Every structure is written in structure tokens, then in C-alpha cells.
Amino acid sequence: MKTASTFGLAISMLMASSTGAVWAASLVQVSLWDKGANTEMATGLAYAAPSLDIAKATMGMKVLPDAVKAGKVTFNVKNDSEDTVHEMIVMFLANPGKPLPYIDAENRVDEDKAGDKGEVSELDPGKSGSLTVDLKAGKYLLICNVPGHYGAGMWTEFTVDP
Template sequence: MLTRNVFQTLLTVCLFAASAGALAAEPAAVKVRLSDGASAGMSLTLVPSTVPAGPVEFTILNESRTMKHEFMILPWSEAGAALPYDQKTQQVNEARLRALQGVEDLNPRETVTARLMLKPGRYIAFCNEPGHFRDAMHATFIVSPTK
């Protein structure tokens, strides 16, 4: 009888630990809105704008009815203006960036989900369609150390 109670207790502890580990592995959820609203101008918003390190699931909505947009993200501790910007193409020069991730060419009204593994640090998220970065389609994103 005692052996059975010990076994049940151990089984309960193991199941609890396994479920706690599964919860820890769940990605942080971030909603991304890409907009070119006529009155408000272009924008890229992330909610929340701070998450713990590890897997992050971005649900990205291109709210535009007419334009393609992109969601690009990379670790970046400097000001956004310091990105290598090519005036001729009116785009950030992606070939000069390391650790760039994201989703290119989202069609108008398209929603996609991207799961990325992010380390602690300060990031910049931006749209790299011609002229969009210059028109304020960028935002800072913080990834904090895990507990």
C-alpha cells in the first residue's frame, strides 16, 4: 500500500513538472500591425513590445487594402537611422545586416504567423518595401532575459 502511494506521488510530481516545462516552452505571442492609413500615415506596431527571450510567435497583419508590406526584425542597439539605408532603392540594405529575420511581401489584407527564436536584447522591426522605412514603418522591440 505504501509503495502504491509513493508511486502515485512520484507520478503526480513528474506530470506536474512535465506540464510546467511544456508551459515554459510556449512562445510569447506578439501582434504586429502594418498600416498605411491615409490620415495617420504609415506605421508598424507591436503589442506587446517587450517579451522574454525564447520562442516568439508573431501574428502579422497587413492592414493595407492596396500595398504590400514586410515584417523584418534584427538585433539593433543603435538608432533606427543608423541602419544601412540606400537612397537609390529607398530601402535598408539587407545584404549588410546579420541576423535579419522576417516575412517579406505580405499582400494587402494578408495575415501570417511567424515563430522566431530571439535572444535577449534590443531589436528593430521594420518594413523594407521601397520608401516605407523612411516613412516611419519601424519600431523598437525588447527581448528580456528569461527568468
């Protein structure tokens, strides 16, 4: 009799844990990188810039996976730089392929106008942070908005599928 009740309890726990997995957030790993503080920062590499050659970027982001299903998404972000502070901001692209609104005097994206969905703020070199947000289907851009970094190529496209 104990075996039957133990078996029933095990089945109940297994069903409860598998149900929980359906509701778990998608997990995305983000690495923030650069070629070092002594490297001259590239310019003109903002998303949708004319004649964009991202191979010239002196800093950037690696993201895995680069697409998830709509719903809760957790971004685990690590600043892999040895000497530079970086951040990661999730921006919804209302018009994919068009430049984000930019504040030239501050050398950064206008986060309020661009569709900021959340961020992992300034991470010191070697530090990590995380962000969980509920995202609808569409195109997004992950950016670092520390002055000059976005224009140096520190962004990556991200897709949320229905």
C-alpha cells in the same frame, strides 16, 4: 481504484502541459498599417533620423507586447492595409540610436548589413503570416522594407529582456 489511476493520469497530464508552457514561444501581435495608397508617402522618418517627428508617419507598425523575454519569439503579423503590400523584418540593433545602413538608390535598408533575423515577406492587403525566431536579449527594430516604407515611418522598436 479507477479513481486513483484517473486522478494520477490527470496530474501527469497537467504537469506535462505546464512544463510545455515554460518552453512555449513568446507571442507578439504585429499590425501593419497605412493611411491608404492615395495618401502621399511621408519621407525622412527612418529610425534615428535627425528631427524625427513620427507623428507625421503615413504608415507604421503596432506591436503588442513591445518587450518579451529572450528565447523563442513568435510574431503573428497582419497587414491591415486596404490596398498596399507590406512586410515585417526583425533587425537586431547592434548600436541602438544609430541609423540602419541604407541603400539610397533603392530607397530601402540594406538587410544584409543591418542584422536581419528573419521576416514575414510581402503580405497582400488583409493577409497574415507568422515568424518564430530565437532572439537574445537586446534592442531590435521591426521594419517594413518595401521601397520607401521604412523612410515613411514604417518601423517600431522592440526589446528582448534577459
